[in-house]
Amino acid sequence: MLELGDSQKIQSDARKARDLALDAGVPSVPYVDGCLEGDGILVDAMLGTGLGGDVRPVYASAFEAVNAAGLPVLAVDVPSGLCADTGRILGSAVTADITVTFIALKRGLFTLDGPDCVGELEFADLAVPDTAHDCVAPDVWRLDLDTLLAELPPRPATAHKGHCGSVLVIGGDEGMGGASLMAAEAALRCGAGLVRLATREQHVAAAIARIPEIMAHGVAGATDVRKLIDASDVLVVGPGLGQSEWSKACLQVALQAQKPCVLDADALNVLASGDVQSADLSDSVLTPHPGEAARLLGCAVGEIQTDRFAAATALTSKLGATVVLKGNGTLVASQKGIGLCDYGNPGMASGGMGDVLSGVLGALIAQGLAADDAAPLGVCLHSAAADIAALDGERGLLATDLIPVMRELLD
Numbered sequence: 190m191l192e193l194g195d196s197q198k199i200q201s202d203a204r205k206a207r208d209l210a211l212d213a214g215v216p217s218v219p220y221v222d223g224c225l226e227g228d229g230i231l232v233d234a235m236l237g238t239g240l241g242g243d244v245r246p247v248y249a250s251a252f253e254a255v256n257a258a259g260l261p262v263l264a265v266d267v268p269s270g271l272c273a274d275t276g277r278i279l280g281s282a283v284t285a286d287i288t289v290t291f292i293a294l295k296r297g298l299f300t301l302d303g304p305d306c307v308g309e310l311e312f313a314d315l316a317v318p319d320t321a322h323d324c325v326a327p328d329v330w331r332l333d334l335d336t337l338l339a340e341l342p343p344r345p346a347t348a349h350k351g352h353c354g355s356v357l358v359i360g361g362d363e364g365m366g367g368a369s370l371m372a373a374e375a376a377l378r379c380g381a382g383l384v385r386l387a388t389r390e391q392h393v394a395a396a397i398a399r400i401p402e403i404m405a406h407g408v409a410g411a412t413d414v415r416k417l418i419d420a421s422d423v424l425v426v427g428p429g430l431g432q433s434e435w436s437k438a439c440l441q442v443a444l445q446a447q448k449p450c451v452l453d454a455d456a457l458n459v460l461a462s463g464d465v466q467s468a469d470l471s472d473s474v475l476t477p478h479p480g481e482a483a484r485l486l487g488c489a490v491g492e493i494q495t496d497r498f499a500a501a502t503a504l505t506s507k508l509g510a511t512v513v514l515k516g517n518g519t520l521v522a523s524q525k526g527i528g529l530c531d532y533g534n535p536g537m538a539s540g541g542m543g544d545v546l547s548g549v550l551g552a553l554i555a556q557g558l559a560a561d562d563a564a565p566l567g568v569c570l571h572s573a574a575a576d577i578a579a580l581d582g583e584r585g586l587l588a589t590d591l592i593p594v595m596r597e598l599l600d
């Protein structure tokens with residue numbers, strides 16, 4: 190046992206554990222620089238859930254030594270330096286190969302920096318009886334794809350396209366026609382009965398050439414879009430929408446329609462700018478990445494990432510919508526609480542991934558799911574598909590690679 194810091198200051202359970210180790214004959218020596226040379230495994234039991242504020246330099250240098258030792262590292266409960274509540278590294282943290290967490294899963298293990306520090310996660314209940322959990326309600330739910338998929342009703346044999354809902358994707362300003370097309374393709378492949386696309390005229394021919402099942406319309410402004418909105422059940426607004434006068438006119442008419450919306454990308458940026466009048470969004474899903482979330486809350490990206498759970502809650506309260514705060518450990522916040530998706534991988538860090546997600550969500554709402562049910566299912570479906578598609582490699586994963594996998598998972 191290598192002791193770091195002042196052993197006289199160790200209290201409560203940590204003191205008991207130390208005393209047990211000493212009573213069992215475990216030799217104890219002070220931690221000094223260079224003492225980690227040798228074989229074996231390192232067990233990181235330095236700091237835990239009580240950590241508040243950035244770690245002190247003496248700890249930070251020990252963490253760096255642990256990470257540089259080239260030995261397998263097992264962290265107990267939480268890797269030292271990781272905030273168990275937010276998933277943020279508090280200045281410096283241990284990068285474990287395995288983390289054994291005790292009694293309950295901590296939400297910070299699953300989002301932001303958490304997965305990089307945790308390595309393989311094991312759970313040990315320490316034989317705490319279930320009744321002990323009855324008086325502590327979880328504040329975040331870990332989302333499970335199979336459970337969520339079971340909530341999607343099977344199609345009756347008599348189904349026709351009118352039963353499966355119609356989606357209108359609005360987006361694709363100059364230079365970004367691909368974004369709206371990917372959203373439309375994902376909506377169709379995830380089961381929407383009909384998909385229309387309202388985009389710039391110059392993208393129409395390419396859209397029809399790629400997917401003739403999509404009804405692609407070139408729209409000059411609000412009047413053209415309104416006709417398409419009237420014929421649709423769900424609106425997906427934002428992929429490649431841009432922030433031009435055309436973009437603002439399209440978004441404004443969509444918001445006025447009071448239909449369930451999925452608002453993504455530039456729809457969120459325009460909404461944040463205050464250049465359009467907002468509407469009742471209680472049946473809608475907003476899908477900001479941290480940059481868009483920062484614009485919506487009028488703060489810096491760093492503030493969003495400092496506490497993603499608080500940011501997701503603030504967004505859903507401010508906007509009155511179901512909110513998907515994207516990124517590693519995506520959060521889904523609604524009046525039902527916060528769901529956490531721990532599927533997904535860094536291969537998803539490529540342009541178009543969010544555009545595809547918006548189409549998936551549109552399709553699920555079109556098929557009858559409420560916004561706050563569609564969002565957790567859509568997020569898990571999208572990220573689980575990315576994990577399967579990444580079995581061929583994370584680098585070079587394309588957003589459209591997810592589409593056939595999602596179709597298989599849905600059926």
Ligand SMILES: NC(=O)C1=CN([C@@H]2O[C@H](COP(=O)(O)OP(=O)(O)OC[C@H]3O[C@@H](n4cnc5c(N)ncnc54)[C@H](OP(=O)(O)O)[C@@H]3O)[C@@H](O)[C@H]2O)[C@@H](O)CC1
Nearest residue numbers: 365366367368428429430431454455478479480516540541
């Ligand atoms: N084929 C096409 O047509 C495509 C078209 N597309 C369309 O392009 C339009 C612009 O959308 P966009 O998301 O690229 O720009 P934007 O909102 O300025 O975001 C960047 C800012 O956000 C931040 N940030 C982002 N992610 C973060 C994270 N995980 N974690 C933390 N921060 C994160 C990032 O911060 P940074 O880290 O760089 O400081 C930066 O500030 C949009 O309409 C979209 O549909 C694209 O979809 C691509 C394919």
Ligand SMILES: Nc1ncnc2c1ncn2[C@@H]1O[C@H](COP(=O)(O)OP(=O)(O)O)[C@@H](O)[C@H]1O
Nearest residue numbers: 515516517533534535537538540541542543544
């Ligand atoms: N490192 C990562 N781990 C897990 N999911 C990720 C990671 N990077 C990106 N994603 C996911 O990929 C998608 C990216 O969306 P977004 O940033 O809006 O992309 P785009 O604007 O290019 O369509 C989101 O669903 C996000 O959660």
